[in-house]
Amino acid sequence: MTTTPQRRIDVAGLAIALILLVLAGVVWWDMTRLQILSPYDLGPKVMPVIVSIGLAVLALGNAISAFRGDLPERESLDWKPIILILGGLAILIALISLGWGFMIGTAILFATTSAAFGRRAFLVDLLIGAGLAVFIYLLLGKLLTLSLPAGPLENLF
Numbered sequence: 001m002t003t004t005p006q007r008r009i010d011v012a013g014l015a016i017a018l019i020l021l022v023l024a025g026v027v028w029w030d031m032t033r034l035q036i037l038s039p040y041d042l043g044p045k046v047m048p049v050i051v052s053i054g055l056a057v058l059a060l061g062n063a064i065s066a067f068r069g070d071l072p073e074r075e076s077l078d079w080k081p082i083i084l085i086l087g088g089l090a091i092l093i094a095l096i097s098l099g100w101g102f103m104i105g106t107a108i109l110f111a112t113t114s115a116a117f118g119r120r121a122f123l124v125d126l127l128i129g130a131g132l133a134v135f136i137y138l139l140l141g142k143l144l145t146l147s148l149p150a151g152p153l154e155n156l157f
Contacts, residue, residue, distance in 0.1 A: 101151015
């Protein structure tokens with residue numbers, strides 16, 4: 001008599017499915033609190049509904065795979081890229097809150113993110129990020145007249 005190996009339930013996969021389901025519930029709950037009177041059928045509530053349903057479907061699929069034991073083996077985690085990206089984001093938030101504006105923080109975030117993906121030309125990436133930040137600021141701030149956090153560089157435009 002042959003014995004087949006017992007499939008193990010993937011606890012981490014179930015935890016991820018639960019997190020996705022909770023996130024879907026939060027998006028749905030937040031959508032129900034929107035107080036928008038739109039004469040059209042398609043209003044601002046449509047996109048949160050689509051996102052919430054998508055997250056719920058992903059949660060269901062992940063839970064089924066976790067119960068079957070079909071999820072692939074996890075790779076080892078490299079913390080350096082995560083720390084670089086989160087550090088760049090923290091610098092962006094800090095610079096905006098300290099009044100240094102959008103452009104400087106965005107350039108630093110671009111450079112740290114490219115370093116996280118393995119690029120080693122930090123100063124070149126900082127210049128590319130600065131160019132992109134100027135372009136984004138001019139596009140959003142001037143052309144579309146959206147309010148972006150102003151700092152010393154933004155006041156030059």
